[in-house]
Amino acid sequence: MATLQHTDELYHILEDEICALKILPGEALSENQLCKRFGVSRTPIRSVLQRLEQNRFVQIIPCKGTIVTTIDIGVVDQLIFQRVAVEGMVFRDFVQSCSPMEILALEHLYNMLLEAAAGRSDPENFDFNHFLSCDLAMHAYWFRKTSKEYLWEQMTRPQADYSRFIRLDIVGARNVSSVVSEHAEMLRILREKDLDAIEPLMRTHLYGGVSRMGSKIYSDEYRVYFKLPESNK
Incomplete structure (x- = not known):
């Protein structure tokens, strides 16, 4: 039993x-x-x-x-909207309060992301789960340092639409380099306290999957994964 x-x-x-x-x-x-x-x-x-x-x-x-x-692209869009709003505020708080040691800690996490990205030249053996873990570790760091762990847990719990979309984005688009460069920009913002750059970056970064997948969502190869608006079927 x-x-x-x-x-x-x-x-x-x-x-x-x-x-x-x-x-x-x-x-x-x-x-x-x-x-x-x-x-x-x-x-x-x-x-x-x-x-x-x-x-x-x-x-x-x-x-x-x-x-x-199937993956409901409308739900994905709403969850990304929510994350842009919440994470933009959390990251802003962290940028304004972070110490030099915390920036060093994030640089270490970024180097781990670079190492994980190194395998992208061999798509068949690329460990995208490890890459995602390194990606999320950087984001989790500023939620933890601003005492927003509960929010992070809620946003990153397994979710039928967004969790699968993230993986499909990396597996399908293979655009790891843009994800890496956006994390490098996060470090620049931290070092320079460039608050005005936060919201544009968060929008670019978190909506990046939608941009990278683009019309592939409607292609014969990928449309079977998605629940699309009636007008787009």
């Missing part, structure tokens, strides 16, 4: 696989196959699938089964 803790583990395994695009939008999740894979009965599997549906990762269709949701 699966314990509550075990059921929670099963949920996070499937959530992680959906976020990492190992399980693709539109893919069917079979209760029988999941029971066989995890060695559990239908009861915990159904509980996990219901929880995934509550968090927008899947849709359970009566008499048809469970289907992984």
Whole structure:
């Protein structure tokens, strides 16, 4: 019998696989196959699938089964808007209060990002999850130093639309160099206390995925990943 803790583990395994695009939008999740894979009965599997549906990762269709949701580009846009507004304010507070030692700490994190980006010349073996972790570590630093950890946790928890869009952006567009250069600009702003440059940079950086994907969102290759406005279908 699966314990509550075990059921929670099963949920996070499937959530992680959906976020990492190992399980693709539109893919069917079979209760029988999941029971066989995890060695559990239908009861915990159904509980996990219901929880995934509550968090927008899947849709359970009566008499048809469970289907992984597509990425709602409208939700992605709203979440980016929210993050631009919140992170712009947090970064501004950090720029005004940061110490020379904190800038050195961020420079170290930036160097780790550079190392992670070095593998982009070999797309097949590029570890984009590690690259994303290094990217997020810089952002997390100024949330932590301004005592805004709770906000950061809320904005970066696994999310059916935005989490997958970020990964699709890096895997599909391969434009790691622009992400790196934008983080370099963040360091410049810190060193020079250039407050006027914060909002334009945050908009460029956080909306960068939309710009990089561009018309690819509507291409035959990628449109299967997205729920698009009716007028664009």
